[in-house]
Amino acid sequence: MSDPVSDQITRPPDGRAPEEQPRWRQDFPIDQHVEQYVTRREFTKFMVLTSVAFVVGQFWIAAQSLLRRKESAPGLEIARLADLPVGGSLIFDYPEPGQACILVRTGEREAVAFSQLCTHLSCPVIAQADQGRFHCPCHNGNFDLATGQPLSGPPRRPLPRVRLEIRGEHVYAVAMEGMAV
Amino acid sequence: MSAPRRRFGLHQRTIIINGILALIVLIVILQLWLLTATMSAYLGGNTVVVWPAALASLACLGLNVGLLVYLFRLER
Ligand code: FES
Numbered sequence: 001m002s003d004p005v006s007d008q009i010t011r012p013p014d015g016r017a018p019e020e021q022p023r024w025r026q027d028f029p030i031d032q033h034v035e036q037y038v039t040r041r042e043f044t045k046f047m048v049l050t051s052v053a054f055v056v057g058q059f060w061i062a063a064q065s066l067l068r069r070k071e072s073a074p075g076l077e078i079a080r081l082a083d084l085p086v087g088g089s090l091i092f093d094y095p096e097p098g099q100a101c102i103l104v105r106t107g108e109r110e111a112v113a114f115s116q117l118c119t120h121l122s123c124p125v126i127a128q129a130d131q132g133r134f135h136c137p138c139h140n141g142n143f144d145l146a147t148g149q150p151l152s153g154p155p156r157r158p159l160p161r162v163r164l165e166i167r168g169e170h171v172y173a174v175a176m177e178g179m180a181v
Numbered sequence: 182m183s184a185p186r187r188r189f190g191l192h193q194r195t196i197i198i199n200g201i202l203a204l205i206v207l208i209v210i211l212q213l214w215l216l217t218a219t220m221s222a223y224l225g226g227n228t229v230v231v232w233p234a235a236l237a238s239l240a241c242l243g244l245n246v247g248l249l250v251y252l253f254r255l256e257r
Contacts, residue, residue, distance in 0.1 A: 036195060055242045062232050
Protein backbone atom coordinates (compact mmCIF):
# COMPACT_ATOMS: atom_id res chain seq x y z
CA MET A 1 0.00 0.00 0.00
CA SER A 2 1.34 3.43 -0.84
CA ASP A 3 -0.71 5.40 1.63
CA PRO A 4 0.25 8.70 3.14
CA VAL A 5 2.74 7.96 5.85
CA SER A 6 0.47 9.46 8.49
CA ASP A 7 -2.03 6.69 7.79
CA GLN A 8 0.38 3.93 8.58
CA ILE A 9 2.48 5.09 11.46
CA THR A 10 1.29 4.83 14.97
CA ARG A 11 1.68 8.09 16.80
CA PRO A 12 2.15 7.47 20.49
CA PRO A 13 -0.30 9.57 22.51
CA ASP A 14 2.47 11.03 24.70
CA GLY A 15 4.27 12.37 21.63
CA ARG A 16 7.70 10.99 22.64
CA ALA A 17 10.08 9.32 20.17
CA PRO A 18 9.41 5.65 19.31
CA GLU A 19 12.59 4.52 21.08
CA GLU A 20 11.37 6.07 24.32
CA GLN A 21 8.07 4.25 24.24
CA PRO A 22 7.35 1.35 26.61
CA ARG A 23 8.26 -2.10 25.42
CA TRP A 24 4.68 -3.27 24.80
CA ARG A 25 4.03 -0.42 22.39
CA GLN A 26 7.16 -1.34 20.44
CA ASP A 27 5.99 -4.96 20.30
CA PHE A 28 2.48 -4.08 19.05
CA PRO A 29 2.97 -1.10 16.79
CA ILE A 30 -0.26 -1.53 14.78
CA ASP A 31 -3.09 0.91 15.36
CA GLN A 32 -6.53 -0.48 16.06
CA HIS A 33 -8.10 1.22 13.03
CA VAL A 34 -5.39 -0.14 10.71
CA GLU A 35 -6.03 -3.61 12.04
CA GLN A 36 -9.78 -3.15 11.68
CA TYR A 37 -9.36 -2.09 8.07
CA VAL A 38 -7.16 -5.07 7.20
CA THR A 39 -9.37 -7.68 8.91
CA ARG A 40 -12.49 -6.35 7.14
CA ARG A 41 -10.70 -6.39 3.80
CA GLU A 42 -9.68 -10.00 4.37
CA PHE A 43 -13.23 -10.91 5.42
CA THR A 44 -14.56 -9.26 2.26
CA LYS A 45 -12.24 -11.45 0.17
CA PHE A 46 -13.48 -14.51 2.05
CA MET A 47 -17.10 -13.56 1.32
CA VAL A 48 -16.31 -13.29 -2.40
CA LEU A 49 -14.79 -16.78 -2.24
CA THR A 50 -18.02 -18.00 -0.63
CA SER A 51 -19.89 -16.38 -3.49
CA VAL A 52 -17.73 -18.36 -5.96
CA ALA A 53 -18.60 -21.57 -4.08
CA PHE A 54 -22.31 -20.83 -4.39
CA VAL A 55 -22.00 -20.28 -8.13
CA VAL A 56 -20.13 -23.60 -8.44
CA GLY A 57 -22.99 -25.26 -6.53
CA GLN A 58 -25.60 -23.72 -8.82
CA PHE A 59 -23.80 -24.88 -11.95
CA TRP A 60 -23.31 -28.33 -10.44
CA ILE A 61 -27.10 -28.64 -10.03
CA ALA A 62 -27.60 -27.39 -13.59
CA ALA A 63 -25.07 -29.93 -14.92
CA GLN A 64 -26.78 -32.71 -12.97
CA SER A 65 -30.13 -31.81 -14.51
CA LEU A 66 -28.58 -31.96 -18.01
CA LEU A 67 -26.91 -35.31 -17.30
CA ARG A 68 -30.11 -36.76 -15.93
CA ARG A 69 -31.96 -35.78 -19.08
CA LYS A 70 -29.31 -37.52 -21.22
CA GLU A 71 -29.17 -40.65 -19.08
CA SER A 72 -32.90 -41.23 -19.37
CA ALA A 73 -33.94 -44.86 -19.42
CA PRO A 74 -34.53 -46.64 -22.75
CA GLY A 75 -38.00 -47.03 -24.29
CA LEU A 76 -40.19 -49.80 -22.94
CA GLU A 77 -43.47 -50.97 -24.40
CA ILE A 78 -46.05 -50.84 -21.63
CA ALA A 79 -49.48 -51.20 -23.22
CA ARG A 80 -51.54 -51.57 -26.37
CA LEU A 81 -54.15 -48.87 -26.84
CA ALA A 82 -56.72 -51.52 -27.74
CA ASP A 83 -56.32 -53.16 -24.30
CA LEU A 84 -56.89 -49.98 -22.31
CA PRO A 85 -60.24 -48.13 -22.44
CA VAL A 86 -60.28 -44.31 -22.19
CA GLY A 87 -60.18 -43.50 -18.46
CA GLY A 88 -58.64 -46.89 -17.68
CA SER A 89 -55.36 -47.28 -15.80
CA LEU A 90 -52.55 -49.78 -15.67
CA ILE A 91 -49.64 -50.41 -13.29
CA PHE A 92 -46.21 -51.11 -14.75
CA ASP A 93 -42.59 -51.12 -13.55
CA TYR A 94 -40.30 -48.41 -14.90
CA PRO A 95 -37.41 -47.68 -15.25
CA GLU A 96 -36.31 -50.63 -13.06
CA PRO A 97 -38.30 -53.68 -11.99
CA GLY A 98 -40.00 -52.94 -8.66
CA GLN A 99 -40.41 -49.21 -9.37
CA ALA A 100 -44.15 -49.03 -9.80
CA CYS A 101 -45.67 -46.47 -12.17
CA ILE A 102 -49.25 -45.84 -13.19
CA LEU A 103 -50.50 -45.23 -16.72
CA VAL A 104 -53.87 -43.60 -17.42
CA ARG A 105 -55.41 -43.32 -20.86
CA THR A 106 -56.89 -39.83 -21.04
CA GLY A 107 -58.07 -39.73 -24.66
CA GLU A 108 -58.18 -41.58 -27.96
CA ARG A 109 -54.47 -41.17 -28.50
CA GLU A 110 -53.48 -39.56 -25.23
CA ALA A 111 -52.11 -41.04 -22.06
CA VAL A 112 -50.20 -39.92 -18.99
CA ALA A 113 -48.01 -41.88 -16.62
CA PHE A 114 -46.41 -41.08 -13.27
CA SER A 115 -44.53 -42.86 -10.54
CA GLN A 116 -47.09 -44.57 -8.35
CA LEU A 117 -45.35 -43.61 -5.12
CA CYS A 118 -46.94 -40.71 -3.29
CA THR A 119 -44.39 -37.94 -2.68
CA HIS A 120 -45.55 -37.64 0.91
CA LEU A 121 -44.71 -41.00 2.50
CA SER A 122 -44.58 -43.32 -0.53
CA CYS A 123 -47.98 -45.00 -0.40
CA PRO A 124 -49.19 -46.12 -3.85
CA VAL A 125 -51.60 -43.65 -5.45
CA ILE A 126 -54.70 -44.76 -7.34
CA ALA A 127 -56.12 -43.15 -10.46
CA GLN A 128 -59.56 -41.51 -10.31
CA ALA A 129 -59.81 -40.45 -13.94
CA ASP A 130 -63.45 -39.36 -13.66
CA GLN A 131 -62.41 -36.80 -11.01
CA GLY A 132 -59.23 -35.83 -12.86
CA ARG A 133 -56.89 -36.82 -10.05
CA PHE A 134 -54.67 -39.41 -8.44
CA HIS A 135 -55.73 -40.18 -4.91
CA CYS A 136 -53.49 -41.33 -2.07
CA PRO A 137 -55.58 -43.15 0.53
CA CYS A 138 -52.95 -43.00 3.28
CA HIS A 139 -53.43 -39.35 4.26
CA ASN A 140 -55.97 -38.19 1.71
CA GLY A 141 -53.46 -36.68 -0.70
CA ASN A 142 -54.54 -35.75 -4.24
CA PHE A 143 -52.54 -35.05 -7.38
CA ASP A 144 -53.65 -33.57 -10.68
CA LEU A 145 -54.16 -36.28 -13.28
CA ALA A 146 -52.72 -34.26 -16.16
CA THR A 147 -49.67 -32.73 -14.47
CA GLY A 148 -49.01 -34.77 -11.32
CA GLN A 149 -48.95 -31.56 -9.25
CA PRO A 150 -50.23 -31.88 -5.67
CA LEU A 151 -53.82 -30.62 -5.31
CA SER A 152 -54.62 -31.20 -1.65
CA GLY A 153 -53.50 -33.11 1.41
CA PRO A 154 -49.97 -33.44 2.79
CA PRO A 155 -47.95 -33.93 -0.45
CA ARG A 156 -45.96 -30.84 -1.49
CA ARG A 157 -43.99 -32.22 -4.45
CA PRO A 158 -45.39 -33.45 -7.76
CA LEU A 159 -45.37 -37.09 -8.82
CA PRO A 160 -42.35 -37.89 -11.03
CA ARG A 161 -43.59 -38.10 -14.59
CA VAL A 162 -42.93 -40.87 -17.10
CA ARG A 163 -42.52 -39.46 -20.59
CA LEU A 164 -44.59 -41.49 -23.05
CA GLU A 165 -44.60 -42.00 -26.78
CA ILE A 166 -47.48 -43.51 -28.70
CA ARG A 167 -46.18 -45.34 -31.76
CA GLY A 168 -48.97 -46.89 -33.79
CA GLU A 169 -51.07 -48.92 -31.39
CA HIS A 170 -48.44 -49.17 -28.68
CA VAL A 171 -47.61 -46.97 -25.75
CA TYR A 172 -43.94 -46.69 -24.80
CA ALA A 173 -42.35 -45.25 -21.69
CA VAL A 174 -39.25 -43.39 -22.89
CA ALA A 175 -37.94 -41.40 -19.96
CA MET A 176 -38.40 -40.52 -16.34
CA GLU A 177 -38.76 -36.82 -15.54
CA GLY A 178 -38.32 -35.14 -12.18
CA MET A 179 -37.18 -38.14 -10.17
CA ALA A 180 -35.88 -37.14 -6.76
CA VAL A 181 -32.24 -38.20 -6.21
CA MET B 182 -15.99 0.80 -12.43
CA SER B 183 -13.33 3.49 -12.94
CA ALA B 184 -10.43 3.97 -10.58
CA PRO B 185 -11.05 6.51 -7.87
CA ARG B 186 -9.40 9.80 -8.74
CA ARG B 187 -8.48 11.03 -5.32
CA ARG B 188 -6.75 9.10 -2.63
CA PHE B 189 -8.82 8.36 0.45
CA GLY B 190 -7.42 8.36 3.96
CA LEU B 191 -7.49 5.21 6.02
CA HIS B 192 -10.51 6.34 8.02
CA GLN B 193 -12.47 7.06 4.84
CA ARG B 194 -11.44 3.73 3.39
CA THR B 195 -12.63 1.96 6.53
CA ILE B 196 -16.05 3.55 6.02
CA ILE B 197 -16.04 2.53 2.34
CA ILE B 198 -15.01 -1.02 3.15
CA ASN B 199 -17.80 -1.27 5.73
CA GLY B 200 -20.32 -0.29 3.03
CA ILE B 201 -18.85 -2.70 0.48
CA LEU B 202 -18.74 -5.51 3.04
CA ALA B 203 -22.41 -4.96 3.93
CA LEU B 204 -23.36 -5.09 0.23
CA ILE B 205 -21.32 -8.23 -0.41
CA VAL B 206 -22.78 -10.00 2.64
CA LEU B 207 -26.29 -9.15 1.40
CA ILE B 208 -25.53 -10.52 -2.06
CA VAL B 209 -24.01 -13.71 -0.60
CA ILE B 210 -27.13 -14.24 1.54
CA LEU B 211 -29.20 -13.83 -1.64
CA GLN B 212 -27.04 -16.46 -3.34
CA LEU B 213 -27.49 -18.83 -0.40
CA TRP B 214 -31.24 -18.45 -0.67
CA LEU B 215 -31.05 -18.99 -4.43
CA LEU B 216 -29.03 -22.18 -3.95
CA THR B 217 -31.40 -23.69 -1.39
CA ALA B 218 -34.48 -22.74 -3.43
CA THR B 219 -32.95 -24.24 -6.59
CA MET B 220 -31.93 -27.43 -4.79
CA SER B 221 -35.41 -27.80 -3.36
CA ALA B 222 -37.04 -27.21 -6.77
CA TYR B 223 -34.61 -29.62 -8.47
CA LEU B 224 -35.26 -32.41 -5.96
CA GLY B 225 -38.97 -31.75 -6.42
CA GLY B 226 -38.56 -32.42 -10.13
CA ASN B 227 -38.68 -28.83 -11.35
CA THR B 228 -35.67 -28.36 -13.60
CA VAL B 229 -36.99 -25.24 -15.37
CA VAL B 230 -35.54 -22.86 -12.78
CA VAL B 231 -32.11 -24.47 -12.64
CA TRP B 232 -30.36 -22.54 -15.44
CA PRO B 233 -31.91 -19.11 -14.79
CA ALA B 234 -30.97 -19.48 -11.11
CA ALA B 235 -27.39 -20.43 -12.03
CA LEU B 236 -27.13 -17.35 -14.28
CA ALA B 237 -28.60 -15.12 -11.56
CA SER B 238 -26.03 -16.46 -9.10
CA LEU B 239 -23.28 -15.80 -11.66
CA ALA B 240 -24.51 -12.22 -12.01
CA CYS B 241 -24.32 -11.85 -8.20
CA LEU B 242 -20.74 -13.12 -8.31
CA GLY B 243 -19.98 -10.56 -11.03
CA LEU B 244 -21.24 -7.81 -8.74
CA ASN B 245 -19.17 -9.12 -5.84
CA VAL B 246 -16.02 -9.33 -7.94
CA GLY B 247 -16.67 -5.79 -9.22
CA LEU B 248 -16.90 -4.50 -5.65
CA LEU B 249 -13.72 -6.35 -4.69
CA VAL B 250 -11.84 -4.91 -7.67
CA TYR B 251 -13.02 -1.44 -6.62
CA LEU B 252 -11.62 -2.15 -3.16
CA PHE B 253 -8.22 -3.10 -4.57
CA ARG B 254 -8.16 0.03 -6.68
CA LEU B 255 -8.80 2.12 -3.59
CA GLU B 256 -5.54 0.89 -2.17
CA ARG B 257 -3.45 1.67 -5.20
S1 FES C 1 -48.44 -41.04 1.79
FE1 FES C 1 -49.72 -40.12 0.36
S2 FES C 1 -50.66 -38.57 1.45
FE2 FES C 1 -49.34 -39.44 2.90
